[in-house]
Amino acid sequence: MSQAETPATASSTAWSGRFSEPVSERVKRYTASIPFDWRLAPFDIQGSLAHAAMLHQVGVLSAQDLADIQRGLGEILADFEAGRFTWNLDDEDIHFNIERALTRKVGDAGKRLHTGRSRNDQVATDVRLWLRDAIDQILELNILARRALIDLAEQHAATVMPGFTHLQAAQPVTFGHHMLAWQEMLTRDHERLIDCRRRVNRLPLGAAALAGTSFPIDREFVARELASRASARTRWMRCRIAISPSNSSPPAR
Numbered sequence: 530m531s532q533a534e535t536p537a538t539a540s541s542t543a544w545s546g547r548f549s550e551p552v553s554e555r556v557k558r559y560t561a562s563i564p565f566d567w568r569l570a571p572f573d574i575q576g577s578l579a580h581a582a583m584l585h586q587v588g589v590l591s592a593q594d595l596a597d598i599q600r601g602l603g604e605i606l607a608d609f610e611a612g613r614f615t616w617n618l619d620d621e622d623i624h625f626n627i628e629r630a631l632t633r634k635v636g637d638a639g640k641r642l643h644t645g646r647s648r649n650d651q652v653a654t655d656v657r658l659w660l661r662d663a664i665d666q667i668l669e670l671n672i673l674a675r676r677a678l679i680d681l682a683e684q685h686a687a688t689v690m691p692g693f694t695h696l697q698a699a700q701p702v703t704f705g706h707h708m709l710a711w712q713e714m715l716t717r718d719h720e721r722l723i724d725c726r727r728r729v730n731r732l733p734l735g736a737a738a739l740a741g742t743s744f745p746i747d748r749e750f751v752a753r754e755l756a757s758r759a760s761a762r763t764r765w766m767r768c769r770i771a772i773s774p775s776n777s778s779p780p781a782r
Contacts, residue, residue, distance in 0.1 A: 562622045570609050570623050572658035574602050576651065576734060577627070579754035581642055587745050589644055597635035598642055605630050624651055645744035646737060653733035658755065664726045671719050675712050682708040 581598045584590040590598075605627060608614040620626045632639030682705035692702040732755060735741070735748035 557618045557621075560621065561618045563616045563618065563626070566623050567616065569655045569659055570614070570627065571606060572655045572662070573623055573627055573651070574606050574609075575658060576654045576755065577642060578602055579751045580646060580734060582754055583747050583750045584642075584644060586750055587747055589744060590638075590641060594638040594641055597638040598631065601631045601634040601639060602627075604634060624648060624655075645742045645746045646734060647739075649738050650733045650736045653736075654755075657729050657731065657733065660729045661726060664722050664729065668719060668722055668726075671715055671722070675715050675719070678708045678712040678715070682706070682712070 578599060581590060581595055581602075585592065585595040605614065614630070616623075616626055617629075620629055628639060628643065631642065685704040685708065688704040689701055690704045690707060691698040692700045692707075732748065732752045734751055735746050
C-alpha cells in the first residue's frame with residue numbers, strides 16, 4: 530500500500546466491489562476461499578496482533594487504537610474457537626471477514642490495522658504460521674510414535690523373525706531389530722521436518738504488495754512477536770530489496 534493510499538480506501542472494498550453489476554451467487558461460491566481457509570483464522574489474528582503492536586511501537590497507531598484492536602481481535606478469536614463466528618461469502622476470504630468484523634466492533638481503528646501491509650504479505654504470513662504450527666504437531670506425533678517403537682523393540686529384543694530381501698527370506702533377525710529400523714526412518718523424517726520448519730519460519734509480513742512500504746514499519750519487531758527466525762527479505766524473492774541491514778539470511782525458498 531502506498532503512502533498516498535489510506536487504510537480505509539485500501540481495504541474497505543473487496544475485489545468484487547470493483548464491478549458495476551452484482552456478482553452472481555455461483556461466482557461467489559466458486560471464488561470463495563472460506564470453505565478451506567477458515568483454518569487460517571487463528572493465525573490471521575495472531576499476525577494482526579503482532580502487526581498492530583508494531584504499528585503502535587513505531588507511532589502509527591495510538592494506544593487507544595491498539596487497545597481497541599486487541600480487544601476486538603480477542604473477541605473474534607473467542608467466537609471462532611467457540612464456533613460462533615459467522616462467515617460471509619460476500620467478504621470472500623477470512624481476511625476480509627475478520628477485518629470487517631473487527632471494524633464493526635471497534636470502528637475506524639479496525640480499518641487502520643491494515644496500514645503498512647497488503648493482502649499479499651498477510652496471506653503469505655498466515656500460511657507460514659499455519660504450516661509452522663502443523664509441523665510442530667507432526668513433530669510431537671513423530672516423537673510419540675518413535676517412543677512406542679522403541680518400547681516395542683525392547684519388549685521383543687529376543688523375538689526371532691525372518692528378515693526379507695527381494696521378497697525372499699534372507700537372514701534371521703529379531704522383531705525388536707525390525708521395529709528399530711522403522712524408528713530410524715521416522716528419525717530421518719523428524720530431521721527433515723526440523724529443516725522444513727527452519728525454512729518455513731521466515732516472516733514475509735512487511736513486503737506489502739511486492740517490495741515494501743513507505744510507512745516506517747519494524748519487521749524485526751514483528752518477527753520477534755511471532756517468534757519467527759528472521760524476516761524474509763521480500764515476498765517476491767527474486768526482488769533483492771534489503772529490508773533490514775541486520776538480516777543477512779538468504780531469502781526463504
